[in-house]
Amino acid sequence: MQPTPTANHVGLWSKVLAEMELSISGANFKTWFKDTYIDKQEDGTVYLAVPNPFVKTWLLDKFHKTILRSLRNFDENIRAIEYFVTKDDNKKKAEQAPQKQVAPTKELPLADFYINKDDNLNPRYTFENLVVGSFNELAYAASQAIIKKPGIVYNPLLIYGDTGRGKTHLIQAVGNHIKATNKNKKVFYLTSEKFALDYISSVHDPQKINSFKEKYRKYDVLIMDDIQFLAGKEKSQEELFHLFNNLYDNNKQIIFSSDKHPNYIPNLENRLRSRFAAGMIVDIAAPDQESRAAIVRAKTIHHNLNLSPEIIDYIATSVDSNIRELEGTMNSIICQAELRAKDLNISDIKNIIKGSAKPKKAVSVLDVVKIVAGFYNIEEDSLCKNCLL
Template identity: 30%
Template structure:
């Protein structure tokens, strides 16, 4: 069976990237087999978890194919058992000094939030809408362009900026495993800084982001609008990182110059690197996205249905995925084939008739629900009973219409910077307040129904 394992490794090598094979599969060793059960070992617990999560099914399938019989694979961590003593019962454990390490990643420790394992470059669908952003991200991650230290990824929600940002993190961890990658949202950065002040640990916080970070992936930088102390601390950290030629990747829905209440020094640092916009995917790219998702999920979707979904669901990638999942789930639950009629029933619950939804309609629905007048919602009043509905209306205007920020602002007698601030406030509220989510869901239903 050990010879079969060698053949299995050779076969697996042809089905995965070379760096992934060298890091995760090559260090594995054959331990023993009992009938159709095979035991393999990994150098350490981190490696074992990675293999089990990502490659176990591939290994098992290849074993079955090569040996000609069903095989079940068990993965252990290599090491020696500690000898039992007379005074204590036998305890099975591994001696830390005998545990092997994955090649060249001894010093790796996860930082910040955990990267999504599916947000990698090979899972990103490239089209005319994002090819430049993809190339810029891959170049920075590969250290090909030494003069490029920062990248600002700009797009609306659901178009792939988070995917590209995290793909950079995955690529660097795979190719330069000794580098410390910190992935964090601007909101979490703010909360971490506040907590550091409260616990008299601000020096450790500064050391972490100024000296211990090699790659900083900072999401949703527009969240920092109006947070002067956080902006100042981030600006100083960026100075240290840029002076040491570290890599910094920002993501946002807005250009640095359009983020309200942002100090000029930080705006300058955000704008100092390459700014790359990601647009909504065209029809051809949407088809490619759906085809890739269909292959990954193992769905059987007719070509005409794939093209129908790509034609109808054009808002963003999340909407596409929602439509695909809805079609597959409904067909499975009802036990019926996937046809055009079923697909239409799913799509009509996802798409919005944006041509019939206007800013004025949104204002009417919001005013009616909160029992305020049309003059109140555009007034200069700072009463909470008016400010909150106004912010919701602005958020919904951005969500349902294609109007520029300046036009939306003018409709509410506000500057476009106020529009950005209102949207950020609502987005933050939705994450923290379930009742606000329910209110927004109700308003969406009324708006889509044209009531």
């Protein structure tokens, strides 16, 4: 039976946690500092209890100096930190696991996974399960500013980046947070394709077109995904322009996402580009190896999956295309671990990745020529007159 932390230990660690919460993102704070506490303090050493080996490794590698500095701010006698995994927590989880499997009458929280038809928001997209790293920290910071003052700062906000980088997760997290903290604000999420289809279905009926115009103007926060699909749709762009002006003039928050910067979306009206530029345009880059490793660790913690640090680094290095593919690979690994009812080794992981990850495609010279010619709208032959392919 582990000793109960004293009131002094609880108070000291509460002060440290308060400082840490101010210095890092809320998602990272909850991922790495939840269920941690000071177990004891002896001879200038603080013994910090953590829930699992992954948190121990991450705190030691990424936050050790910051934690030690914060501890010393409150107690100059502290010289070192020892991290250890709490065995009681692991035992408790093991004892509880069979009970979850044999409870057929227990009702699952299915409501937590249904998309609300009133606002189209997916409840799974929250800031709590969003991993923040160097690849998305600017977009995350902008979203945090918005949830504090919706419609006032960074309006509109446009987040762009290649597919699978977490744009939809982030913009819906904004909607879910505002919905939860501002009950009087109406939030609505849709794709640009749905917007265009709604317009097309109403254009031939005067009553429907008026209903269409009013439908989206009643919301306090409008979130539109994948605006690149409006390229070339002149009438839909015109309706979006008028809707934008109405919402903006009434201090309603507008959030967009796109797979590229609006300046590089072909056949997009300049007046829309200028409206986007009036707010905040920020990109989400490809996640680096460290951020991918953090995503993998967060998944293992959430599903109570035991993977060694070497395996986590291997996954993060091998699946480097985008977050969506990384999460798909992790889902396969989690499924295999549950089916086999045992910890997976590096050989198992390699076979799973080989079977689930998309093979990397080599880029040929002809591919480069085709892309360059298409970008500059010139003939491919004009690039190859004096070269051998």
